[in-house]
Amino acid sequence: MSHRKKDTDYLAISARIRAMENKLLTRERMDRMIEARDDGEAMKLLAECGYNDAAGLDGALAQARAEVFKDMEQGAPDPRLVEVFQIKYDYHNAKTILKAQAMGSSPERLLLAGGRYDPVQLWEDWRREALGGVSETFRRGMEQGKAALDEGGDPQKADLILDQACYSEMARLAEALSSPFLQGYVRLSVDVANLRTAVRVYRMGKEGEFLRQVLLPGGNVSGQAIASARGDALGEVFRSGPLSRAAELGAKLAQPGGGSLTAFERECDNALTAYLAAARRIPFGEETVIGYLYAKEQEFTAIRAIFAGRAAGLDGDTIRSRLRETYV
Numbered sequence: 001m002s003h004r005k006k007d008t009d010y011l012a013i014s015a016r017i018r019a020m021e022n023k024l025l026t027r028e029r030m031d032r033m034i035e036a037r038d039d040g041e042a043m044k045l046l047a048e049c050g051y052n053d054a055a056g057l058d059g060a061l062a063q064a065r066a067e068v069f070k071d072m073e074q075g076a077p078d079p080r081l082v083e084v085f086q087i088k089y090d091y092h093n094a095k096t097i098l099k100a101q102a103m104g105s106s107p108e109r110l111l112l113a114g115g116r117y118d119p120v121q122l123w124e125d126w127r128r129e130a131l132g133g134v135s136e137t138f139r140r141g142m143e144q145g146k147a148a149l150d151e152g153g154d155p156q157k158a159d160l161i162l163d164q165a166c167y168s169e170m171a172r173l174a175e176a177l178s179s180p181f182l183q184g185y186v187r188l189s190v191d192v193a194n195l196r197t198a199v200r201v202y203r204m205g206k207e208g209e210f211l212r213q214v215l216l217p218g219g220n221v222s223g224q225a226i227a228s229a230r231g232d233a234l235g236e237v238f239r240s241g242p243l244s245r246a247a248e249l250g251a252k253l254a255q256p257g258g259g260s261l262t263a264f265e266r267e268c269d270n271a272l273t274a275y276l277a278a279a280r281r282i283p284f285g286e287e288t289v290i291g292y293l294y295a296k297e298q299e300f301t302a303i304r305a306i307f308a309g310r311a312a313g314l315d316g317d318t319i320r321s322r323l324r325e326t327y328v
Contacts, residue, residue: 007285009077014284016075017292021280023050025299027326033306034316042310046303057307061300065114068296076289080177084170084186085293089115090122090134091166094142097123098158102149137172141165160214163193171218181279181287185294188275190219191243192268194226195234195250199264202231202254231255242271262322269324273298298324 029045036042043060047053051060069086073079089112100107111119117134125131131139145158167190174182194215201211208227215223221237229237231254238247246267253259272294279291302323309319 005077005286010284010286010288013072013075013077014288017288021292021295023048024295025049025302025326030302030306030323030326031316031320033303034310034319039307039310042307049299057303061303062113064296065300068293069114072289072293076286078177078286080173081179081182081286081289082293083116084173084182084290085297086114086116087166087169087173089113089119090117090138091141091162093117093119093122094138094145094162095159097126098142098145098149098162099155101127101146102153102155135169137165137169156214164216167193167216167218177286179286179290182290185272185275185290187218187220188242188272190216191221191238191241192246192272194219194221194223195238195243195247196265196268198226198231198234199250199254199261242275243268246271266322266324269298273325298326302326 029049033042033045036045043051043053043057046060050064052063053060055063069082073082076082093107093111093115096107096110100110107123108120111123113119117138122131122134125133126142131142141162141164145161148154148157148161167186170186170189171183174186197214197216198211201214212223212227215226217223220241225237226234232251234251234254235244235248238244246264249264249267253261253264276291276294279287282288305322306319309322
């Protein structure tokens with residue numbers, strides 16, 4: 001049985017995190033990156049936040065992710081807190097491997113570092129049918145996902161199987177850690193995934209039984225409640241929770257050809273940020289580690305969005321419209 005660490009066990013790491021938060025990417029720093037004369041100048045601004053600007057964008061982000069995970073694993077009283085944020089990389093790699101294998105191609109270019117399992121080793125072991133050193137849930141998810149692809153070639157079904165395995169691992173870990181804050185984050189993450197799925201399904205002109213099959217269990221809002229609502233009533237289903245604003249936008253979009261999803265997607269992410277940002281009001285405890293890990297993940301996403309926007313020749317206001325609320 002897992003015993004929860006005391007808040008006071010986190011005094012040292014919490015104090016260090018508060019100092020490190022000063023280097024997080026603020027809105028002002030993002031604006032300077034957006035308005036930089038060229039990518040070289042934008043990369044120099046990244047260096048101010050502690051990134052290795054000599055490694056190129058992909059290298060700098062991969063190095064920063066590896067460093068923050070290692071730092072928190074070594075500094076946190078319970079290193080399993082980090083795993084909650086690593087799990088999604090493992091399942092991204094699982095999806096990539098299965099789809100590449102089905103197409104007879106190599107997945108290596110699309111594999112991401114940062115998970116619990118080395119991505120190249122994962123691919124090698126899977127290809128040799130000698131998958132070892134992974135959780136039973138992960139192994140079963142890959143096997144069932146492959147079976148779904150072999151039976152009907154439906155990548156959506158394989159993705160659903162792996163998504164369910166991913167969120168079940170996150171929920172089980174949060175429960176093992178006896179962390180109400182982390183459990184709340186996982187439940188809200190499931191709600192966000194389900195709301196996004198519902199909007200997309202309604203825009204496809206599907207609903208009812210199909211929607212019930214693709215919704216994930218474990219959220220604050222039951223899949224039954226979501227599946228039973230009409231698309232334009234999604235706002236009512238989520239009205240009393242943190243996703244009320246996102247659901248209102250989603251309800252308007254839940255019609256075939258209902259317009260751009262950009263603002264809706266942003267509000268979904270902002271709801272997660274608002275929940276995690278509550279950690280900044282807590283002086284010490286596991287919440288500071290969880291909040292900081294989320295803040296860094298959000299930062300990596302924002303940096304990619306800024307550089308992608310610059311590469312596409314988008315104007316500053318368009319790039320800004322795609323950015324989420326910041327943790328700091």
